[in-house]
Amino acid sequence: MRDRIEIPAPADFHVHLRQGPMCSLVTPHIRAGGICLAYVMPNLTPPITTTERALEYKTELEVIDPNVEYLMSLYLSPSITPEEIKRAYKAGIVGVKSYPKGVTTNSDGGIESYEIYYPVFQAMEEVGMVLNLHGEIPSDAENNIHVFNAEEKFLSHLESLHARFPKLRIVLEHATTSAAIECVKRLGDTVACTITPHHLVLTVDDWAGQSFNYCKPVAKTPADRISLQRVILEGNNKFFLGSDSAPHPIIRKSTAKPYEPCAAGIYTSPILLPLVAHILESFGALERMPDFVSTFGRRFYKKENTQVTVVLRREQLVIPNFLNKDEQNVVPFWAGKYLNWVVDI
């Protein structure tokens, strides 16, 4: 049994760092969780849609914690032009994130309105930026689309985009289904996929009536969960860590009112590497850890780094229940549980 894991500069290719006091609270948790590089989501209020705002946000994050490399992204929206893409690329911005809602501005067009973004995608393909897809289509009762099949129904759009822009690097974010895993495996080398730690352990049974386990995309079936585990176990280099760590004030998770859903999101940043090691070890994939949390993602994003090494040590860690005592209180995933690994600092 191993007692130590050495990982070259671990990277989280999908993380939400928020704004204001929440940003100040959670940004230092990236490094505490063992991560050296964070690919930062642009879904602020308002969303980040310009190079200038992305750079400003990056500076804010660097002021809070300069020990993490922040890769920035823009939020796909009609205001983004091919010119803005070129400007963003020159400024070091790495990708563009597409959310289902942004796609459905034209209400009846649904996901088909990706076509209006083709000039943007073409510019991204030319300069070499990454397209990050939240791979769900909006619920639509008339067509029997709901949270449980929204990802599977999205996959034809991923295939079309890849066929149209074969050199555009695309990441299907936070995959939750066997169908998504198989689809990504089938497509070319420019298509990759992030996997969260929580989707490696949760199923629908865990979020039924349990708001702390509620996130989007929702966790699916035990069979889907096995597919996610298996592709990591196989060491497929198209699949790597994107935690989708998404902090919400505890009040937005713990308290429900009729008609008001709790916030969707699971928070894993402060314990990310120990959590991933614990989970990977549980299904025999501990040896895949360096590839899954660093090498594969860094290679896809062309951000390889062999200068830094982070060490995990086998030691019991209790996941804290409450991170601080003010109103920005956030509760991490698996709060109160034991993990078998700590980051050796």
Place this chain on the structure above:
Amino acid sequence: MRDRIEIPAPADFHVHLRQGPMCSLVTPHIRAGGICLAYVMPNLTPPITTTERALEYKTELEVIDPNVEYLMSLYLSPSITPEEIKRAYKAGIVGVKSYPKGVTTNSDGGIESYEIYYPVFQAMEEVGMVLNLHGEIPSDAENNIHVFNAEEKFLSHLESLHARFPKLRIVLEHATTSAAIECVKRLGDTVACTITPHHLVLTVDDWAGQSFNYCKPVAKTPADRISLQRVILEGNNKFFLGSDSAPHPIIRKSTAKPYEPCAAGIYTSPILLPLVAHILESFGALERMPDFVSTFGRRFYKKENTQVTVVLRREQLVIPNFLNKDEQNVVPFWAGKYLNWVVDI
């Protein structure tokens, strides 16, 4: 457009009336919701497993509100013998309810351990008692059984029981899937099915992160919901109202903790008939109301009654948010929404 509906002695063939202060609070809501006959579930603490206890509970209910006819049931468990069944029948007890957990006392036997109850079922068939099935098998990750397919996976057990005891009247309770509807339609006349009002309007999207809409079986897909609506619209006499109205103190619905699911259950008793009329009208099935909420169920249970008539009047009704102010506070389904019907008292 109709302004009045006359219904012969409306009946709710599946309702939870609880114990203690909660029982005192909710039992009078049966009649307030327009219902004359309540088929009462036996899942108290401890469960009702003897004729004596069932009769005692019935008396308690009659003391609280003598204006409702209470049909009593026993909780299927190993202590129930064929002799107890005969005793129960003579005492006027109507049925026996089977819950998945009770079935899985032998941990690895699962639902197959129904076989140990065959002598009980045979006695029930002989005297003419009804078997009420909570039609889900327990979650089992290794076999990919989870809350979303637990009902469909149960149906083979319903078919087997019906084949073995063709004269035993069986009710599949609170159906949620197209598969269940099709199965019940396919089986003989001794197999019927209850449908709740909330499953006629909810889908998985409504309970994802919304604990007030969380109940078991969980609401499924829009296509499943259409199947439930359609079988009522068709006027199929095997399908009738069982509200599964299940009150919980608001604190058990509104507040989540990590690892502690909120209580499963939706409370509809105080507004039951107006709610059903409102929902049936929304999909063009208002004319089916008397059959769905009275005739079909009463005929199956051999409890026909044409002495009493309840009238619904078209008038706006706001569903109250809070039913009282003490710790037994329960929030009804659709609290704060408007219904288009009231019970004319």
